[in-house]
Every structure is written in C-alpha cells, then in structure tokens.
Amino acid sequence: MFASRDEHAVFGHPSFPCYRIGSIAQELRFAAVPLRDRLHWNVDDLLDAVTPDTKLLFVANPNNPTGSYIAKGELERLLRSLPDRVLAVIDEAYVEYADAEDFAPATELRNTRERLAILRTFSKAYGLAALRVGYVIGTRELITHLNRLRAPFNVGTLGQVAAKAALADDAHLRASVEATVRDRAKLAQALEAAGLRVAPSQANFLLVDVQRPGRAVYEALLHEGVIVRAMPEPLRSWIRVTVGKPEQNKRFLDSLERVLRESRV
C-alpha cells in the first residue's frame, strides 16, 4: 500500500526477517542497516540510510533477535527527523516485556508525525500465536488505506473472541510478563555464570554467544529435545533461546552445559 516497485525501505540487520522478505516480494530496494556491535540500534545510522526514494522504515522495538531497544528520546528524534513521506513502522511485538526505565511505547510519541504505524500482536505475551491476531495503531486515514488492501476476512472468529478475552484479562497478562521478566534475568545470570556472553534483552528471549557454530549447538540441543534458534550472519556463533517455564529453563541450561562440556560441537 505504501511503497511501489523501485521505491525504498530501511530496516535494521539483524532484525525480524519479514521486513526484508516483504520488501523483496514488493520489489522494493532496501537498506539493511547493520546494528552497532551486531546488537544495538543507532538512530543516526538509520537516518543516514534514508534516500529520496525511501517510503518505509521498519524498527522492531524491542528488536528480534537481539532483544535490544531504542530509548524514548532517541525514538522521538528518529520519528521527528524522518522526512514526512516516510511511513515509520514501529513493530512492538515484544513491548509488554520491555521494562527499561528509558523505554517508551511509540503510542506515547504519536504526536511526532502523521505517518506512523505501531504494530502489536497477541502472539507473544498473550500466548495466542496460533490464532494469528494482531493490530495496528495509526491515524484514521492510515487505517482506511490499510483496510483497502487488507483481505476482508483475515481474522477468524476464534481469534477475535480470544483477543477480546485476552484484552480483558490484565491479571493474567501481568502475571505472565512478570514471570518471564524475572526468569529472563535468572537465565541470563546462569548463562553468564557459565562464562557465556548474553545480549541484554527487553524481550522474552535471550541471545547467547556460544563461541562456536550456533547451528551445531542448535542441532546438539535438538537431539536432547530442546529447541532453540540458530542465527544467520553476523550472529553465526549465537543462539536465541526463548525464556520458558522454570523447569524448561533448567532443562535448557543442563543440556547446554552438557553439550558444551562434552565438546560435542
């Protein structure tokens, strides 16, 4: 809807792969802007990648797979500095898990620009990924444009019923997020105690440098019945692990320790 062939999109790298896939599918040109030290957003790098043809900018905040975020002041600077023609898409799939003091959801910055789309999902903190429900927050005009292209029946009845019930159950959301945030810190501590580098995370997963090919560690863990994600360049020595229930986190830690100790990879 917002960019046509040969126009331009900007997004980070490494970040959620759908921005690249969507740009390729729409035959856009794009800049995949390297994150600093592979992990951290830099607003000037994003702004420098904007060209006269740029129509879209995608930022996952917090980011997948790094768990890193853009602080409120920097996000505000980005949103104010982008040319008016650019639609800024702030993907807040993991927003519920962000607890850093200087983090702010983009909903607090809606007065910064007209062209702003904030994406939210029920797939993460609400645990409803299989129901395929999410939403976008934007101006009435933006939503009207999106509705012209959106498939008319794209959210099923079960998804709508579940989403409404989920929005009404604050206590469950709070308990679930609190447990994840608490166990994220514990899991990070345990991994660091084992001598591994862990990227600071504002999401429901951790990115861990296993100091050997992540793909081999992924496969060895798979044999133990533990599923993590191996990462593409520039994170070949890293794996991403979702924070699970305490017993799952323990099982992951035990299996990882065994796999690394026995030098199976």
Ligand SMILES: Cc1ncc(COP(=O)(O)O)c(C=O)c1O
């Ligand atoms: C940043 C980001 N946005 C969106 C999604 C997907 O969300 P949904 O399940 O609503 O399509 C993911 C999940 O992997 C993600 O990491």
